[in-house]
Structures are given as structure tokens and as C-alpha cells.
Amino acid sequence: MKIVMLGAPGAGKGTQALNIAKEFGIPHISTGDIFRANIKNQTELGMKAKSYMDKGALVPDDITIGMLLDRIAEKDCENGFVLDGFPRTIPQAESLKAALTLQNTAIDHAVDIEVPDEVITTRMGGRRSCPKCGGTYHVVFNAPKKEGICDNCGSELTQRADDKPETVLERLKTYHEQTQPLIDFYNKEGVLDTVDGTQKPDEVLKCILGALK
Ligand code: AP5
Numbered sequence: 295m296k297i298v299m300l301g302a303p304g305a306g307k308g309t310q311a312l313n314i315a316k317e318f319g320i321p322h323i324s325t326g327d328i329f330r331a332n333i334k335n336q337t338e339l340g341m342k343a344k345s346y347m348d349k350g351a352l353v354p355d356d357i358t359i360g361m362l363l364d365r366i367a368e369k370d371c372e373n374g375f376v377l378d379g380f381p382r383t384i385p386q387a388e389s390l391k392a393a394l395t396l397q398n399t400a401i402d403h404a405v406d407i408e409v410p411d412e413v414i415t416t417r418m419g420g421r422r423s424c425p426k427c428g429g430t431y432h433v434v435f436n437a438p439k440k441e442g443i444c445d446n447c448g449s450e451l452t453q454r455a456d457d458k459p460e461t462v463l464e465r466l467k468t469y470h471e472q473t474q475p476l477i478d479f480y481n482k483e484g485v486l487d488t489v490d491g492t493q494k495p496d497e498v499l500k501c502i503l504g505a506l507k
Pocket residue numbers: 301302303304305306307308309310324325326327329346347348350351352353354358378379380381382386417418420421422430431432433435436465491492493494495498
């Protein structure tokens with residue numbers, strides 16, 4: 295199963311991608327997580343990406359597309375994958391389509407998690423993330439069992455640098471300008487599933503699994 299997650303920043307892509315990956319036994323690939331790991335390790339790629347991420351802008355396609363296509367060429371992606379945060383531009387979607395077409399395959403589902411901007415801005419301040427395994431929590435809506443500690447791997451949870459209110463507004467603007475057109479792209483491909491992301495996380499998951507099965 296090859297799945298793409300769509301939705302604004304904070305819509306719940308990461309939260310649900312992790313659930314889907316577990317359900318289907320496929321890797322969860324988040325371009326944001328890959329960039330953050332590179333920033334943490336101070337790689338050249340990380341330093342380049344950081345300058346865009348800090349502003350709430352997209353990392354340029356020439357960096358992002360190659361990185362993602364290399365990742366999905368790895369062996370663990372043979373039976374599929376769930377992409378979280380890619381594609382984010384029409385050229386990214388076209389490149390992904392072209393690469394998959396070469397292998398006689400295609401995206402099976404594009405899951406769009408719909409959440410209005412007002413809900414997103416209130417969510418982001420409470421997000422906590424695991425820098426080690428990518429687990430995502432919220433201090434009120436999705437609290438870890440032990441405060442500040444990842445349920446999955448026991449690491450200390452952190453707050454993301456780009457979750458400052460002014461950066462969140464920029465990320466939303468970027469989303470509406472550059473990423474929202476992908477909803478129409480995948481609708482035309484005939485693989486779009488839309489779910490209401492304002493429900494509780496387990497309700498959102500139920501709707502997604504219903505659409506995927
Ligand atoms: P990325 O890491 O992908 O960030 P994003 O798209 O802005 O999305 P988020 O991770 O903020 O939100 P999410 O939808 O995953 O929500 P989450 O599950 O965490 O990208 C970061 C940056 O990297 C970009 O700005 C860009 O610069 C760069 N980048 C990445 N990919 C790129 C690409 N392809 N091209 C170019 N640049 C790229 O949930 C959010 C919060 O809400 C959490 O606290 C969660 O617990 C809570 N929550 C989740 N579901 C619910 C619910 N149903 N009800 C209540 N709370 C909920």
C-alpha cells in the first residue's frame with residue numbers, strides 16, 4: 295500500500311501516519327523528520343533546510359525531491375510506505391508519480407486530513423515531539439502516559455522550533471499557496487480520501503482505516 299498524507303501543518307499527518315504504518319507494517323517517511331534529524335546532526339543538508347524551516351517556508355524542490363526518491367528506493371519500501379509531508383508542491387507530486395510509473399506502480403491513497411486554520415493555531419502550542427522515534431503528543435489532546443516522556447521509546451519529549459505562533463501562521467500561508475493544490479491533483483488521480491480532522495485522534499484513525507480498507 296502506497297499512501298500519501300495531505301493536510302495543513304498540525305492537521306495530524308504525523309500522528310495518523312504512525313498509526314497507519316503500524317497497521318499495515320510499512321515505513322512511515324516524514325520529510326520534516328528527516329530534515330530535523332539532519333539539523334540535529336548538523337549535516338550540510340540540515341543547515342540548508344533549517345534556514346527555510348525557521349521561516350515557515352518550504353525547502354527547495356531540488357533538495358527535497360532527490361532525498362525522498364532515494365528514501366523510497368530503499369528495501370523496506372518494497373511493500374509500500376506512508377509519506378508524511380511529501381509531496382508538498384505540484385513538481386514534487388509529478389516527480390513522485392514519474393518515479394513510481396517507471397516501476398509500474400502508483401499512489402493507492404492520498405488521505406487529506408481537513409482541519410480549519412483556527413483549530414490549528416490553538417493546537418500547535420501544546421504539541422510535544424519525540425526527537426528519537428518521531429512520536430507526537432499534545433499536552434491536552436493526546437498526552438503521553440508520563441509527562442514529558444515518549445510512550446514508545448522513553449525519550450524526553452521536545453517542542454519544535456517552528457511551532458512559535460508567528461512561524462505557524464507563515465507555515466499555514468505556505469500550505470494554502472503551495473500545498474493545497476495537491477488535493478485537486480490527487481482527486482484527478484482518483485485516489486483522494488478526505489477525513490474530518492477535528493474529531494478525536496482515534497475517531498480520525500477509524501475514518502482513515504475505513505477509507506483504506
Ligand atoms: P513537517 O514536519 O512536515 O511539518 P508540517 O507539515 O508543518 O506538519 P506538522 O508536523 O506540524 O503537523 P502534522 O500534520 O504532522 O500534525 P501532528 O500529527 O504533529 O515539516 C516541517 C518543515 O519542513 C516545513 O515547514 C518545511 O520547511 C520542511 N519540509 C518538510 N517536508 C517538505 C517538503 N516535502 N518540501 C519542502 N519542505 C518540506 O499534530 C499536531 C498536534 O496536534 C500534535 O500535538 C498532536 O498531538 C495534536 N493532534 C493530532 N491529531 C489531533 C486531533 N485529532 N485532535 C486534537 N489534537 C490532535
